[in-house]
Amino acid sequence: MASPMEQFKIHQGLQLPTVPLPGGLAVDLSLNNSIMAMLIAAGLVIAFFSVATSRAAVVPGRVQLMAEGVFSYIDDMAAGIIGPESRKFLPYVLSMFLFVLSMNMLGLFLAFTATAQLAVTATLALMTFLIVLIVGFARNGANMYKLFVPAGIPWYMLLLVTPIEIISFFLRPVTLALRLFGNMLGGHVALKVFAGFVFSLASLGAAGIVGAVLPLVGVVALTSLEFLVAFLQAFVFAVLTCVYLNDVVNLGHHH
Amino acid sequence: MEAEAAKFIGAGLATLGMIGAGIGVGTIFGNFLSGATRNPSAAGGQFTNLILGAALTEALGILAFVLGLLILFS
Numbered sequence: 001m002a003s004p005m006e007q008f009k010i011h012q013g014l015q016l017p018t019v020p021l022p023g024g025l026a027v028d029l030s031l032n033n034s035i036m037a038m039l040i041a042a043g044l045v046i047a048f049f050s051v052a053t054s055r056a057a058v059v060p061g062r063v064q065l066m067a068e069g070v071f072s073y074i075d076d077m078a079a080g081i082i083g084p085e086s087r088k089f090l091p092y093v094l095s096m097f098l099f100v101l102s103m104n105m106l107g108l109f110l111a112f113t114a115t116a117q118l119a120v121t122a123t124l125a126l127m128t129f130l131i132v133l134i135v136g137f138a139r140n141g142a143n144m145y146k147l148f149v150p151a152g153i154p155w156y157m158l159l160l161v162t163p164i165e166i167i168s169f170f171l172r173p174v175t176l177a178l179r180l181f182g183n184m185l186g187g188h189v190a191l192k193v194f195a196g197f198v199f200s201l202a203s204l205g206a207a208g209i210v211g212a213v214l215p216l217v218g219v220v221a222l223t224s225l226e227f228l229v230a231f232l233q234a235f236v237f238a239v240l241t242c243v244y245l246n247d248v249v250n251l252g253h254h255h
Numbered sequence: 256m257e258a259e260a261a262k263f264i265g266a267g268l269a270t271l272g273m274i275g276a277g278i279g280v281g282t283i284f285g286n287f288l289s290g291a292t293r294n295p296s297a298a299g300g301q302f303t304n305l306i307l308g309a310a311l312t313e314a315l316g317i318l319a320f321v322l323g324l325l326i327l328f329s
Contacts, residue, residue: 005328077303175314182317185324236310239303 004192008116008185010034037114041102045095070098074238081242082249089245092131096124097238104184104230108223115233116184118177125177128241136248146252176240183233187226194219262326269323276316283308 013036016029052067060068074094078086100115107113114120136144148165149158197215201208287305291298 080303175311175318178321179310179314179317182321183313186317186320232306236306239307240310243307 004189004196007111007188007192008113010117033112034114034117034120037106037110037112038103038120040110041106041114042099044106045098045102077235077239078242081239082246085249086242089135089242089249093238093241093245096128096241097234100124100180100237101231101234104234105227107184107188108226108230113184113188115180116188118181121181122173122177124180124237125173128176128244129173132244132248135245136251139249140251143251144248147247151252172240172244176237180233180237183229187222187229191219191222191226194222266323266327269326270319272319272322273316276313276319279312279315280309283312 011033012030013033014031016031018026018028020026048063049067052063055061056064071094074097075086075090078090078093082089103114103120107115136147140146147169148162150161150165153161194215198212198219201212201215204211283305287298287301291301
C-alpha cells in the first residue's frame with residue numbers, strides 16, 4: 001500500500017520552456033499537479049464571481065446573494081479589525097481568503113491539495129509579510145520602531161519586551177505558513193491513515209469487513225471535519241492578515 | 256540503539272508538544288462557551304477573537320507536528 005505521504009508528491013506534467021526575465025531571473029512554465037490545482041482553484045473563484053456579477057441587480061438572485069454574502073462577511077471582519085480604512089486592503093484580504101479557501105476545498109475533491117505544499121503557503125505568507133512591511137514603511141516611515149516599543153511601559157521592561165516583540169514579528173510569516181501547511185497536511189494524512197485501516201481490515205475476511213465499518217465511519221466523520229478545517233484555516237489566514245495590517249495601519253493609536 | 260529506532264522515538268517525543276496546544280485550545284473554547292452562555296448577545300461579536308486565539312495557540316501544536324515530520328522524513 002502506498003504511504004500516506006504519497007498524495008503530496010509533485011508529478012511533472014506538461015513540459016514547457018523556461019522563460020528568462022529581465023534581471024537574470026527565469027520562470028519555468030512547466031505544469032505540474034500543484035500548479036494545476038492552483039490554476040483550477042483560481043479559475044473557480046474567477047468563474048464564480050463572473051457568473052455572480054454578470055447580471056448584477058439591485059434585488060440579488062441566488063448566485064449574487066452567495067457572492068454578496070462572502071464579500072460582506074470578509075468586509076465586516078476586516079472593518080472590525082482594521083477600522084474605517086479597511087476598504088483599502090479588502091481586495092488583498094478577500095482574494096487571499098477566496099484563493100486559500102478554494103485550494104483547501106479542492107483538496108477534498110481532487111487527489112491533490114496545493115495548500116499542503118510548504119512552498120505554496122510560504123509564498124502566500126511571505127506576500128502578506130512584505131505587504132505589511134511596505135504599508136508600514138509607506139505610512140509610518142521611521143516611526144515603524146514603535147511596533148517594537150509599546151507605549152506606556154517603563155524603560156527597564158523595554159529591555160525584555162523589545163527583543164520579544166522583534167522575534168515575534170519576524171516569526172509571523174513562519175507561523176502563518178506553517179499553520180496552514182500543518183493543518184492541511186495533518187488532516188489529509190489522518191484521512192489516508194484511516195482509509196488504510198478500512199482497506200487492511202477488509203482484506204482479512206468476513207470478520208474484518210464487519211470490523212472495517214468502524215474506521216469507515218471515522219473516515220466519513222473526519223472528512224466532514226476537514227471541510228470545517230478547510231474553511232476555518234482560510235478564515236484564520238484572512239483574519240491574521242488583517243491583524244498584521246492593523247498593527248502597521250493604526251500604529252501608535254488604537255481606534 | 257539503532258539510529259532508525261531513535262529517529263522514530265524522537266518523532267514521537269516531538270509530537271508531545273501538542274499536549275500543550277490541546278490544553279490551550281480547550282481552555283479557549285471552554286471559556287468562550289462559559290462566557291457565551293452567560294451573555295449570549297455578546298457571543299457573536301467575539302467569534303473573530305475566538306478563532307484568532309485558537310489559531311495562535313494551535314500554531315504551537317502545529318510546530319510540534321512539523322518538527323516530528325522533519326525528524327521522520329529528513
